[in-house]
Amino acid sequence: MGAQAADTRRTEIRYVRGDATAPQGKGVKVIAHVCNDLGGWGKGFVVALSRRWPEPEAAYRRWHRERSGNDFGLGAAQLVQVEPYVWVANLVGQRGIRTGRSTGVPVRYEAIDAALGRLGEHALRLGASVHMPRIGCGLAGGRWELIEPMVAARLTDRGVPVTVYDHT
Template identity: 70%
Template sequence: MSTEIEYVRGDATLPRGPGPKVIAHVCNDAGGWGAGFVGAVSRRWRRPEAAFRAWYRDRATSGFALGAVQLVQVEDELWVANMIGQHGIRTRSRTRTSGDVPVRYEAIAEALMSLADEAAALGASVHMPRIGCGLAGGRWERIEPLVTQHLTGRGIAVTVYDYDAA
């Protein structure tokens, strides 16, 4: 059973619709948290950042690595999925034109496969910004097929939010 990605204007930290929901976003493997979409996540809930930092701190034994996913419950029937799909942190010297971007498409694909299993077990829909396309430097035309293959292709409803700063 395949479904289409739904695109909406809005805030991915305020997911729409009934039932259990998972908010998915891409994190780096350097333990950094504070720029991009994670800022919006942290303004709404403290637990995803605290869990991410503990996961990174204990990385020798916690499973923290490119492609890994950490699900953090933030409300009744609402989770945040910290997905490690970015190697390092983007700096001003790294530009989109140089090709030296931190996004790792293979890691995002691996994380989405795990996320699909988690969402299916929860009976949850998945909500996200255009993951991997902000500070990670990725291109949506490469990430969208991964979302389609690993989530909507398995019948998991996905809503992608394009934020309008008012």
């Protein structure tokens, strides 16, 4: 990649070893992760989130329960404040859950892309950096080489700093 012009806001995705529930750096931080569209919470990265803060799970379950009157569904994004400078973004990017080999993977790339776009708007408004595991690649069964360009287009290309955590 060539040199960036001094006035561009584009940033690169930073990869670190560590825990995405303990985001590094100063300022406002948003921890992003992918949820399913069934209202289920209890496996994968959400377990670590719930150990730290009860609010994201409670908000997600309420959002799902009251879905007839809100925007809950594939591609939606919900931000939940958990500390004065820390938010959690529940991104609905998974259709159902993996129940058997014949059903295919639950990841929905279009939904993750849409949710990342919404997250980008929130992050810019908050002046926040975004922190995440390799979203959509755990229980959702997605491939990072397909999701990474979405993270770049919806976040870093718009000037939102992103750190991706590979758990140690």
